[in-house]
Amino acid sequence: MSANGRRQDEADRIRALREARTLALARRGEAVRVEGEGSAFLVCACGPERYGLPLAEVAQVVPARPCTALPGASPALLGLVALSGGIVSVLDLARALGRGGTPAEGGHLVVLRGTAVPVALAVDRVVGTGRIGGAEPEGPAPAASALAIGLGSEAVSGYAPARPGSAGAGDFALVDLPRLLRRYLP
The missing domain is CATH 2.40.50.180 (CheA-289, Domain 4)
Structure with a gap:
């Protein structure tokens, strides 16, 4: 794999991590749901x-x-x-x-x-x-x-x-x- 290919893979990995972290932070304030009554x-x-x-x-x-x-x-x-x-x-x-x-x-x-x-x-x-x-x-x-x-x-x-x-x-x-x-x- 070329140096450009490795850089692109690294950039894609970083982008995916940032998106996952953004989604996790956005869900942080949501209430935890537990099924059932009471x-x-x-x-x-x-x-x-x-x-x-x-x-x-x-x-x-x-x-x-x-x-x-x-x-x-x-x-x-x-x-x-x-x-x-x-x-x-x-x-x-x-x-x-x-x-x-x-x-x-x-x-x-x-x-x-x-x-x-x-x-x-x-x-x-x-x-x-x-x-x-x-x-x-x-x-x-x-x-x-x-x-x-x-x-x-x-x-x-x-x-x-x-x-x-x-x-x-x-x-x-x-x-x-x-x-x-x-x-x-x-």
Whole structure:
């Protein structure tokens, strides 16, 4: 292949990458659709517990990255990260719920939408999506220990047993984000 042919192939590859990136950026603001009835939740693991965050309040999920610590901040506030051209405060979800521990290496940041200050929640991993409401599954709901899922926190508003169509999310505790964040945001 000639040098001109290689340059043309490289230019075509760059053009295709730019078009794909432009389309991805254009879709960034679209809501994630989850089929079925009821409220949709993004289910995240923090240690052995699973917590559901309202999917409508989740902007994006990105791999965890190192934070710049803030001196004198609450132990739940891990620090700040640069993300998508802005500065985002990072809260450890487990610590904010009073569960202790530290996020696992290789975890995720769940970036929230509609907050006064850009905020991301650090979690060990995103498990999948879950749904509550709508048609109930057949058979008895599994029992859950309040201590096992951290229902002692005022920001945990309930419990959702596993149900069909929940993308492997299993049982999870429901997190009331406004209640959780009011302690940390102006």
